[in-house]
Amino acid sequence: MSMIHVTTTVNGDEVEFLCDPRETLLDVLRDRLSLTGAKEGCGTGDCGACSVTVDDRLVCSCLMLGAEAEGKSIGTIEGMADGEALHPLQEKFIEYAALQCGVCTPGVLVATEALLKKNPDPTETEVRYWLAGNLCRCTGYDKIIRAVLDTAADLRKAS
């Protein structure tokens, strides 16, 4: 089995890796690049726990091959905080206790950051539809939605 050589950018850093053509981007992130923030929940694009951005577009990394990352710019949860300083969304999720087991949280945060970049003032309905592809089996979503809306309000005040 011949391996494919891929050069890509992950969280702003240029990265090279070799991968089997069947490996997903999620496999590559976790097993080859040791970026284990993105989780595998379902592996079929239903749960959103593996959410990342590719050229600023929100996608499921389980539904993309590692080989397809060539020349792209990938954003993962590991790139969200600025060093030790958490992103306002991360701060707010802690404040609201908007998580229990935490498996869905990286995907929810990546998805939410993408939403707020596109729409800084979403309605509750817009947040709920945007996050429809991020399944949480613990919290029942309400704290997540409130944390997102409150962060959006803070960010609008700050800007």
Added chain:
Amino acid sequence: MDYHTPGSFEDAAAIAAKAEGVTRFLAGGTDVLVQLRADMVTPDVLIDIKQIAGVKDIAREEGGWRIGAAVSGAEMTEHNELDQEWPGVVEAMDLIGSTQIQGRATLVGNLCNGSPAADSVPALVAAGASVSVVGKSGTRKMPVEDIPAGPGKTNLEKGDVVSAVHLPARGDNAGDAYLRFIPRTEMDIAVVGCAVNLRLDGGKVIEARVSLGAVAPTVLLVEDAAQAIVGTSLDEAALEALAAAASSACNPIDDKRGTIAFRTHVAGVLAKRAAKIAYERAGGAK
């Protein structure tokens, strides 16, 4: 699995034509990778078409649109002009999956996956859309309704690859709409889907195309349903005739998501509702 990234559709078609074993084209991958993961379809040859120039373009063409084979649902939704001219096509595509799926899923993938419940396909059929197919004897155009052959099957031959979707010029006083029934609000597969595309002249319908999804082995273009509203101002009698024609075209399966009787009835209901929306979008007052 061999992974190819050809630089042209001719090269892609040539690779597919001489490939041995299971061959799949990769654009958004939202079906191909799921089937790979589930061991349903394990390609021996995977041909990624995204390195080909123009595959991500939505471009004007003869007054209509050419939508490249790798254009995602999100890119269609964000395209204001396309959305204004073909809101039914765009809303049908937008109903597929989550935000994450919208970032990758494509019209051509939805068509070539061959699901009878594909949301974008009835909207494309109602719109009178066609696709460019690149094969060993060159490029040909096929109407969208000629592509599906049955669940998971298409009329494309080995070595054929769809390079783009073509939407006709919208013209004046026209509108389209797509509605589907699902038992929840989001993230589900159509139990019935219905698209209506029509043109008005002074409040009267002068052209119509009605298409149904998920009620037969393939998408249906229902000529009788279109005839039921052409020449009318979409009055109650016309709507009832439309519903009856849509229901009588149904040949659905019974499954956990809907019975034959339910799907047949809902097809008529959705046809009426979609026709009213298309009529309003075409500038008709209701």
